[in-house]
Amino acid sequence: MNVTARVVALPVTADMPLFEISIACEIFGTNRSELADPWYELRLCAADPGATRVQNGFALHTPYGLDALTTADTVVVPALSAGSVLSGETVDPELLEALKAAHDRGARVVSLCTGAFVLAAAGLLDGRRATTHWMYTDILSFRHPRVRVDPAVLYVDEGDVLTSAGRSAGIDLCLHLIRTDLGAEVANQVARRLVVPAHRPGGQAQYIESPVPRAGDDGLAPVLQWAIQNLDLQLTVAQMAEHAGLSSRTLVRRFHEATGTTPLRWLHAQRLARARHLLESTDLPVERISQICGMGTAGNLRHHFIRSVGVTPMEYRRTFQGQPAPALSAVP
Known part of the structure; x- marks a missing residue:
């Protein structure tokens, strides 16, 4: 990554869950130049720049259009709403084209939680190992059979394409990005400020419910x-x-x-x-x-x-x- 321009673009869509947006905003949008200078520059993007309404009644100021994805060093795609995932709602074609263009230009593309469905729809996960929230790994595998879905891990780093598991695993992946870009010491400092482990052992397999299967016979x-x-x-x-x-x-x-x-x-x-x-x-x-x-x-x-x-x-x-x-x- 260019050390003088760590631009992170975050595409925001309507009804997007706030939690994963907040993870990216806290980690990349909070200026911590005392730890590393320059720090990241976070840009909130949307198909219609201005204000985008997300879940829980919040509206985010999204001053950048989707064209800003193609000039970013890293693009972070937050989660989709559960309803969008379960219904198989079509992802905005303009967003998919912007993601592909950003990746083709050399940007690192990252998904948090069910944002993996957006990357898969753009074809960026074909032939790659990837993960998402354990509740939706089977759906991801079924809809995108060319993706090698790993339901057990917290995140997957495929170099220029990275995916995280469910919810707080997005923090693990974002800390991994800092560790990759700025070193372990900076990542550890950020983790301490967030009061989270710098690196969690195991994967999301430890959080998957294991009920007794009900026999159909x-x-x-x-x-x-x-x-x-x-x-x-x-x-x-x-x-x-x-x-x-x-x-x-x-x-x-x-x-x-x-x-x-x-x-x-x-x-x-x-x-x-x-x-x-x-x-x-x-x-x-x-x-x-x-x-x-x-x-x-x-x-x-x-x-x-x-x-x-x-x-x-x-x-x-x-x-x-x-x-x-x-x-x-x-x-x-």
């Missing part, structure tokens, strides 16, 4: 309930089939039809869901939780927890119970 409901009540046992497909009064082969087939997965993978998911619940709601030792969930040892639970959630069980507990991280011992 009512005949499997009793065996599913039985398995959930006996997660501490080392259950096998043969045991589940016997309880259901089916052959193992028939159980596997009907299980896949009802839940979309295999019995053992389903069991594994239920064990992790139980572990998450116990870590959130109890003070039981991790070793005991691993036994209750049928994961065996604490080490085994830790291994699978990191693979699935992205953080250790204790880090997860601290996140959801508000426990402080252990203090570091002073070195004499």
Whole structure:
């Protein structure tokens, strides 16, 4: 990026959620030239310059047109409203053309939360890895099959195109941009002022709800309930089939039809869901939780927890119970 002109353009559209706009305005629009000079110059843009009404009754002064995107160093696209995402509302073609022109000219293009749908509509995510809010990753994958959607991470950096996961993950990505542009020390200073971690461990997988899947086959409901009540046992497909009064082969087939997965993978998911619940709601030792969930040892639970959630069980507990991280011992 040109060190003498860190221009960040923010395209604002009607009914846009205020939260992601505020993230970009706070991080790039607040002058912190005492940390790095020059700081960023934020430009609020709209198809019709003047005032743009966003959610919650606010109207933003948007003095720049969309042509300002093509002269910016970075373009940050905030989130779309949930209604726009769910309805598949068409993105303004003028905005899509301005984004493509900005990218073709060499601008770094960034999306926060569901702003990824705008980048995808512009074709900027084709063949790339990207993310968005975990509630909408399946929709993004379905509508834009050429995008390699990663639902687990907080953000994805593809060099000239970057995407963040849901809501506060936009802060993580914006801090990453500062770290890239101005170095870790400046990013750390900004994080301290915002009273947020400079870098969060894990990804948004730790925030995804994991309810018990409901079987479409009512005949499997009793065996599913039985398995959930006996997660501490080392259950096998043969045991589940016997309880259901089916052959193992028939159980596997009907299980896949009802839940979309295999019995053992389903069991594994239920064990992790139980572990998450116990870590959130109890003070039981991790070793005991691993036994209750049928994961065996604490080490085994830790291994699978990191693979699935992205953080250790204790880090997860601290996140959801508000426990402080252990203090570091002073070195004499």
